[in-house]
């Protein structure tokens with residue numbers, strides 16, 4: 001029986017380069033969440049810059065385990081599941097970590113699953129809440145209790161990971177990232193890792209350009225989406241997104257029309273932002289499946305009978321070409337007044 005005093009939580013700081021130059025908001029959220037569970041260390045493949053170390057310290061991170069992968073390993077293989085899983089499993093074993101938290105990206109989920117299999121750990125993907133079932137230090141191997149939204153956000157399931165360590169991928173926007181009350185001095189520790197020679201070679205990887213300053217759709221805290229009601233003019237959608245610092249998404253029909261490039265829904269991207277604004281979108285079940293887990297849903301539609309109106313926390317009935325620019329102007333005014 002493991003006597004738990006102060007649990008060790010390892011957070012995966014994903015960075016596909018030899019130098020870690022930024023800490024993504026999703027990772028800061030995991031560190032914030034990790035602090036509620038125990039002492040937080042991070043594991044990464046690259047060398048963190050001084051600025052990154054300062055950020056990690058501000059968030060209360062103690063140690064940064066920097067994987068010492070063979071120098072012969074090309075940077076392009078830093079994204080390969082086999083490499084990431086070896087790093088994660090080694091970091092957990094060497095530090096006797098109780099919990100491994102990984103951002104819920106496609107790569108993160110795959111690597112977490114392989115690492116969990118190698119560790120013989122319990123695995124939960126896409127968790128939206130985490131807490132110990134008992135008091136830390138009570139001397140019992142209290143399991144971790146995890147909430148997870150399923151069936152397009154219509155149900156929340158609760159499960160426990162009874163095996164130690166727990167490997168968990170956590171959805172973006174589960175918590176608000178907040179610096180620690182007491183900052184630490186994050187120290188880098190080398191982590192020797194044996195990595196099998198990858199069986200695949202990454203030949204080319206092309207990053208799609210995102211509008212400058214726009215967050216990634218899957219992890220954005222605010223999403224503004226446009227549908228057929230835009231009639232092909234995504235200008236007001238883009239403008240509102242810029243005013244809010246939001247990501248832009250669309251319905252499949254809008255994408256098939258060639259008006260935008262990424263759609264939300266059962267066969268598209270799943271989003272669970274703190275705020276979703278759907279403009280000119282009817283709320284078809286296929287679309288709903290990808291956004292229903294959003295914390296607050298706002299719709300703008302000129303038809304009060306549109307299904308999305310019923311699904312919304314707030315619905316504005318009107319022409320999006322009138323409503324969105326007014327909303328964007330009001331938000332900019334409000335921000336300017338607070339600046």
Ligand SMILES: Cc1cc2nc3c(=O)[nH]c(=O)nc-3n(C[C@H](O)[C@H](O)[C@H](O)COP(=O)(O)OP(=O)(O)OC[C@H]3O[C@@H](n4cnc5c(N)ncnc54)[C@H](O)[C@@H]3O)c2cc1C
Nearest residue numbers: 227228229251252265266267268280281282286287302320
């Ligand atoms: C197998 C399959 C998989 C699918 N997967 C997906 C998926 O993953 N994601 C997805 O989105 N769809 C998906 N679809 C398509 C889906 O079923 C719907 O057809 C689609 O979501 C509808 O898109 P929409 O809301 O933009 O268009 P519509 O249903 O045509 O709705 C347009 C809305 O805009 C409103 N409107 C019109 N003019 C204005 C205006 N000026 N101002 C304000 N409102 C206005 C209308 O009242 C209407 O409610 C899938 C379909 C199939 C068959």
